[in-house]
Amino acid sequence: MNHIFLITKREFLTQVKKKSFVILTLLAPLLLIGFGSVIGLMFKANESHSIIEVVDKNGLFKNHLKSTDKLDYVFVPAADEKAKVNTLKNNESLDGILILPELQNGNYEQLLNNTRLVINNKIGFDTKQKIVSDINEVIKKEKIKKLGIAESQLDNLDKAFTLKTINVSENNKEDSDLAFGVKSVLSMLLMYVTFMFIIIYGVRVMRSVLEEKNNRVVEIIISSVKPFELMMGKILGVTMVALTQFVVWITMSVVGALVLNTGFSSIPKNIPGGSETMMSKFDILQMGTQISHSLLELNFPLIIFVFIVFFLLGYIFYSSIYAAIGSAVDNETETQQFTLFAILPLMVGMYGSFTFMNNPDGPLGFWLSIIPFTSPVAMIARIPYGVPAWQIALSIVLLLGTTIFMIFLAGKIYRVGILMYGNKATLKEIWKWIKG
Template sequence: MNNIILITKREFLTQVKKKSFVILTLLAPLLIIAFGAVIGLMFKANESHNIIEVVDNSGLFKNELKSTDKLEYKIIPSAEEKSTISNLKGNETLDGILILPQIQNGNYDEFQKNTRLIVNTKIGFDTKQRIISDLSDVIKKEKIKQLGIAETQIDDLDKGFTLKTINVSENNKEDSDLALGVKSVLSMLLMYVTFMFIIIYGVRVMRSVLEEKNNRVVEIIISSVKPFELMMGKILGVTFVALTQFIVWISMSVVGALVLNTGFSSMQKNIPGGEEAMSKLDITQIATQVSHSLLELNFPLIIFVFIVFFLLGYIFYSSIYAAIGSAVDNETETQQFTLFAVLPLMLGMYGSFSFINNPDGPLGFWLSIIPFTSPVAMIARIPYGVPAWQIALSIVLLLGTTLFMVFLAGKIYRVGILMYGNKATLKEIWKWIRG
């Protein structure tokens, strides 16, 4: 036990003292934000401002087509139609001309057939759809007038129906659509983080084992400690490295959220009429509802399940990666074995997408119970609420399977760590396990 603690301490300190770890831990959240900002700027940079001149022979659209920052309409007289079309090619100040014919006897089908958009450049799909939408809205209003129906009546007919859902199994708590959306986002976020960390740090364990094996350092180390102690020390050491990054990132997120919230509140107070203006925005109301939905979640249980399943899942798969690293001589050979570790995790991750529609369905139950998929599936289900007996059963099965996998990996590690120049096959590895 003392040897495992010493190796864990050594592995942990070796990893956290690296400049790359410090830089990645401190800058990763900022890099992710910066990356998102760059993507947003790229989309913004690719946006264009289109100017479309409109020849309205119908007289219906003159004051109805509203310009935006991306699409500008300019109504021109019908007499200028031919000259504008002839001068359109090569005109850098005009992107196109929209020809709207007369509407004969309310025949809008014929109007649609004869409507043309002549352009001198390639306009975007969203711009074309915006023009279609603007024309459709005007035609719809005109049809409503001809039918003698007031727009207020149409708005009343278009009103949606809100269904209030009361969950008796959760103390008659009301389930809103927004609360379901918050749970879905939190579910996918926790699941994806767990999936990525298990793979990233599992591969790190495998590479560490492979590096020491190729450098023959392991021959010196195992003269003092048992192979199983060395393997467990490596796994636990990297586990604490992952937890350290988690703690730092969560702390940075909490501090950042508090700073942004304080700054936002002070900005409202310092701007004349700021509080009143912001209170009218839907985004403020949505943010408040999201906050309430988050506060209603059972965070102590969510955090407990997340930590337990992350740690057990990480140890489970890291033992597989450690066994793979000890059984091969180079990273190229790892590809034929790592598939066995990645596929179950991917199955659990993609299967978890169905939880949005039915978190308590048979697929959700079995994926969160089977140990190969439960580390990601149970974490994805927990924001929706999971019965205590299912959580307990899943933990017991995952714990037992993890201990068994560590035992098997230890047997492979014990033989494979000293094997050189012998390409391991599944048949060979099975002999090591049986031996």
């Protein structure tokens, strides 16, 4: 046991003393926010402002087609249609001409079928759909007028409402759309982080084992410690490295949510004389405050507990497999035929977790979070929505038992494989090692 502790300590200190570890741990949340901001700016930078001239031969659409910040409608006389179309190709400041034909005998269907958009360059799909939507809205209002129904009456019929949802299993707390959205984002984030870390750190264990095996350093090491102690020391050491990063990130996230929640909640809702841009920024801050408030309303102690427990057990479970693979092969090329067995169950759990947004308590969610091969990612994805205590307990017991059994199997493979050189291990040969 003392040897396992010493090896764990060595593996842990070797990793955390690296400058790259400190920099990545502290800057990773900022890099993630920065990456998201860059993606958002890229979408913003790719947006286009289109100018469309409108030839309205009926006068039905004038004053009804409203310009927006992405689309400008400029009405021109119907007599200028041919001249405008002929000069469109050389007009770089104009994106297209919308030609709305005459309405004959109240036949709106014919009007829509004969409507044309002549473009100078390619326009975006969203711009085209916006034009179609605007035209349909005007036609809809014209039809309503002919039926003798006032717009105010129609607006009253179409008036939407927000359905308040009270969750009795969470002390009658209101479950708003924003809160559900926050849970969904948190669910996917925790699940994806767990998936990636299990693979990244599992592969790190495998490469470490493979490197020591190829350098023949392991022959010297196992003269002092047992192969099982060496394997467990490596797994636990890297586990502590990952946990250290998670503790730092969780602390930064909670502190950030608290600061955002308390720092902007006291800002007055009515800012006299504020510009439109200022109000827009204030709305963004208010949205950030609401999101942080929704985060803080979640059962964070339970979420953190489940996250740490399932990550720990899931990582040890899969790292045992990776350590066994590293000991059974001689080079990284040969690892590919075995690592598929470790990656596939995780991928099933990850992609299955995307369905939890529709039904987190459904049969798929239940079984994925109970089966040990998928529960490390599936249970973490379900926990923000709320999971019964008995399901959490059952899943932990099954995952713990399976993890202990996998450590036992990996230890048998590791004990023999770590000293095997030059022979390409097959599944049949690995089975003999386990039996032996």
